[in-house]
Amino acid sequence: MTILQTHHTTRSTSAGPRAAGLSPWLAGLWSVAYLGLAVLHLLRDTGAPWVPTEASVLGSLSSPDVSVLIVALGALGLVGLALRSRSPRLAGSLLVATGLVTALVLADARSLTFLGYLPMLLLGLVGVGPMDEVATDRLVPALASVGESVGGLALVLTGVAALRATTDRPGWPVATAARVCRWAVAVAIAVPAFYASTRLAWALGIPFGVREEFLVELGDGKLAGLGLALAALVGCVLTAGLVMRWGEVFWSWLPVIGGRPVPVRLALLPSVFVGAVVFSAGLAFWRLMWTGQITDIPGNEADWAAWVPELFWPLWGVALAVAGLAYAARRVGER
Template sequence: MNETETVPVTRGETAARWSWIAPAAGLWSLSFGLVGAYWAFGGTGFPLGAGDPRAGQVGSLLAAAEPGTAGAVMAALGLLGGPAALAMGRPAVRRPSLVFAWLMCVGLVVVVPDVRVIQNFGYLFMGHTGLWDGPLLFMLYCVVGGALWGAAAWNHREGGGPGARSVGWGRPVTYLAAVLALPYGISRISWAMGIPLGVPEGFVEAGQQSAWAVEAMLGGLCVAGAILTLGLIQRWGEVFPRWIPFLRGRRVPVWLAVAPALCAAAMLIQAGSRLYLWMVTGEITMTADTWGAFGPGLSWLPWGLALVAATYAYYLRRRARP
């Protein structure tokens, strides 16, 4: 099927199916506001600022946050969330509610979290949870809220955006996302094999003694991510292959591809934006002998952005009928 010769599925059916998203975002905002009010009035357990001892090491943008001020902002946003969620279903006031929703999505998914999200995601594959703490749990809580607000804004968007006939760029941007997944993976796999790619010789030797399996795992995750990204333009990304028991020949649910891809993109954008910030502020520098320590990670931000575009193209194609 030519992806430029499809017509969009009726948006009304999809919007009705996901009508619970906006109320869920409003309820989440209520909890967010209550937690903020608790901290604003002196509650314990504030996970930002002084309550986050690793904030300065991991690129937290909220390292200077104070419980009173941050809690008051959270309480205000929580109070606004309920009316904004209700306004999405009313055409007369939909636009300001959509602006609020998208701002909440970006703030909660990109601004609040830092590199600890992707760091601990990678460590999960090795069974390591020793770095889990209150600040990380708060970040994940915020990511859930941001995802709800983003989904609500998308479900109630005005117009409906470009139709499926305009996704001819989906294939090249998907290839781009897959290629951008490789620099970090290649460097990590090289270290695991004892090849000092972009790092001093002694660095690789230390890794061989204690962490070669970690490097191989992290590099393998990037390579696997590149392969899975290609699934956004392959038949096996739309129909389960024959070698998968019970599911062979069935259509792949759209959400099963879109949700993991967007989660991966969010983590890449979170971490990648921090690396560029460190570059601008001079907190990290690269030389001819040490570029491998941070250089490959500079592909994370463009990788995440390209993955968002590739996922969007996949969504448009899959939500269309021949």
């Protein structure tokens, strides 16, 4: 056996555990569950796995229309999973393509709504806070969208693992990965910081980018905006960790894990997941711009701060995912 063959065999074997991890199970679970729900909705008019909303690239479609799409995506996901051992390259390509459509197009802004409003939604379920009357109505469709985001990401990761098992191409050089990570982190911090500054100003009664009448009409919605702003700022801090020492080694004062290396996947997976969620939410705002429906959201054209920051979300999503990938490439390359 040649050195190249030995290297290829070792690489394929080491990729096996990754491909046989949690991602294929989540991908299979999503494909079976959502395909089944979509078929039942089409045949027996049961509850739809997807509810029409303007906060989606597919907002102009009906639930039956999207159910047909879900059936196709679920079937493609199952075919890709079944072909992994026989034709890993074909299976990997099919799974990545299916996963990207699922995570970026089928999933929508409700995934981001769930992540941003989660603390308030949980309080609303017990009748506390400004969302006590709408928490349940928002929770179910948002959870369905989160399931699409998770399922799509699982399909992509499973497909990438299958493709990696068929190639010996080296990863990014450490220096290149570090440089890319710094630039991507800068963008992934600037965009949510801009968004957060508008919502913080509103919470303080400052009409930044909006009319004073808009703040009055917003009422308790300013508190929800404050919650989203704080969540965005927390995300900025965590994103900065991708280029900071504490993003590689846990702080020494932390119990049990203090001083230990930060697992690469602990930073990589949230970066890619949140990046996908933010990207799909941003696409929804671009759809509203394209169709002239942007004024349907609270406020009007004069209240530019209500919708302009969201137009940068696709850039934020791409930057965050790239930052996570570059961080992982740098960490792995330094070992």
